Amino acid sequence: MEEFDVFVIGSGVAGQTVAKACADKGKKVAIADRREFGGTCANRGCDPKKVLLGVTEIWEEAQNLKGKGIEKLPELNWKKLQKYKRSFTKAIPAATEKNLKKKGISLYHQSPEFVDERTLKVEGKTAKAKNIVIATGYEPRKLSFKGSKHLSTSDDFLNLKKLPKSIIFIGAGYVGMEFAHMAARFGVRVTVLDSGNRPLSAFDADLVGTLTDYSKKLGIKFIFNSEVKAVEKLRKNFRVSYKSGKKMKSLTSKMVINTAGRIPAISALNLEKGNVAFNENGIATNNFLQSETNPGVYACGDVSDNGLPLTPLSGREGYVVSENILNGNRKKLSIPVIPSVVFTLPNIASVGYSEKEAKSRFKNIIVKQASALDWFNAKRINAPAYSYKIILNERTQKLVGAHILGPNAGETINIFAMAIHKGMKADELQSMLFTYPSLVNDIKNMV
Structure with missing residues (x-):
């Protein structure tokens, strides 16, 4: 059995912040991740998304000024853009591991499971830790209708080698709207399905209404107040069957992507055995980001039920957790106004x-x-x-x-x-x- 002072689950911004800070103070630290090291934002989230977005910003400005000094629109090339994006993401996992190893941190490439309040099972081994830090972030919400196995995810979209001629996005939140705008500008025929009566429910309705109107001018089709009932794989397309009012309707496309939101990535942790309470927003924590039911466990980043799932807050939470592990619970999470x-x-x-x-x-x-x-x-x-x-x-x-x-x-x-x-x-x-x-x-x- 390996014994550690601190065992961190998750290698994103929050997890790395805790692991490095504790290792710098001489603590024996381990960190585990079931996916590539570096977390969602750097590998498959905000950073690669912004790289892909960059060329559509240029195209949009040129489109708006066509005939006003711009005579010919720039030609977009998805394949070359993807290659450029990989220049940002490809080196991140290896570089992250290298930096963590330099600090003497032990690395595990699997999602641990709780055995008891202080013990984890990982890679067929048993690890005991004085403090366990959960920083596993968010993952796509699973949809359970018939044929949901045919759904692609945001990861799939970000790594597409070639854009399909048509895409249906199920969900009009952050990710669905951003990807819909991106795909539409590349000439993809885009449809967005959502169970609500408008996109982006967390944002001002008046401004969202204006954005929706402009999105339609881009060629994006919206179907609101609809409930997807099934996805069927055809020979060359997928058929999406949905209920609108009392009627059943359907439409087809080359690809269907689940953008119905994200949830705390905690299902594989076996939290009950660790006596770690959780809710729909993540791990239930106090102001010190300490588990409400297991004092040896802390949670930080998106998976904590404090604050919004945003990268800038993840780093701040990681700092709070490391301070409390190293110095006792002295540092409370103070959340500033978050844009x-x-x-x-x-x-x-x-x-x-x-x-x-x-x-x-x-x-x-x-x-x-x-x-x-x-x-x-x-x-x-x-x-x-x-x-x-x-x-x-x-x-x-x-x-x-x-x-x-x-x-x-x-x-x-x-x-x-x-x-x-x-x-x-x-x-x-x-x-x-x-x-x-x-x-x-x-x-x-x-x-």
């Missing part, structure tokens, strides 16, 4: 309270909402959509929410995140000097 963005084109981004949330929390609010299509920065690039909704607490005049749809909204939203975090008032933001005529400077007009 989020969907990398459709245009981006839709949000930080702070929604209009509905703000109305429930404050006696009176001010909502500043408008289209910015006639502003210089939109007209300059002939942007197809640019609008905003800014929310203030009327009593204090402080910013409490910001929602933007438009070019580079994923960058601009960070200024609003800083302003809300610092408790800034509208006039304080207006008094700031920004470069002109930059998109960030537009926020002074928004507030």
Whole structure:
């Protein structure tokens, strides 16, 4: 039996942060991952997605300026783009393992299972640890209708050697919308099916409505309030049967991708034997990110039930866990205001309270909402959509929410995140000097 001070399950940002910090302090550390080392974001998530997105950003800007100085659109090449993407991802697993080994960390290439509160079974061996850290992240939500085995995943899409002529995405969340936009610009015939009445339920309905209208102009077909009942493999296509209202309908495509959301990756851990409580959001933890039922277990990153499943927060949580393991429970997780963005084109981004949330929390609010299509920065690039909704607490005049749809909204939203975090008032933001005529400077007009 191997004995460790710390055993980390998961090699993403959160897991690596804990493992390295504890190893640097002389602790005997092990880390395990059933997939390639480096985690989702670097290998098969946000980073490769943004690389693939890059060329469609160029194409979109050229399309918007066609006839206004651009005469010929750039030609997109998926095969060459995939090769370029692999230059970012290919070296990550080996480099991650090398860095961990340098610190004397033991590596396991399998998902461990709990045997008891302090013991794990991994690679046919038994490992005991004073502290076990769960940092396994999220995985695609499994769908259980007939023929669900024929569904592809986001991993499959990111690694496609050749794009099919048609794709059906089941789910209109972050991933479904981002991939739909990407595929449509490459000429794929795209359909998005969702059980709700609109995409992106976590984002402002007014801005999402504008984004949906523009998405339709790209050729994306939406089918809402629909429940998929079966997927059937035909000779050359797949048939998706779904219920819409009281009627059964169907459509066919070359590929069907499950983008119905992601859930905590905990099913293989045998948590009951480890006395580790969990819920639909992940491992149940206290403010120290310590298991509520097993004090020897911590959880950090997406799999913890604290906060949103976002990479920047994962690193912060990993730091909190390492501090508490090394120094006793002294460090509580303090979550700052968290911005989020969907990398459709245009981006839709949000930080702070929604209009509905703000109305429930404050006696009176001010909502500043408008289209910015006639502003210089939109007209300059002939942007197809640019609008905003800014929310203030009327009593204090402080910013409490910001929602933007438009070019580079994923960058601009960070200024609003800083302003809300610092408790800034509208006039304080207006008094700031920004470069002109930059998109960030537009926020002074928004507030």
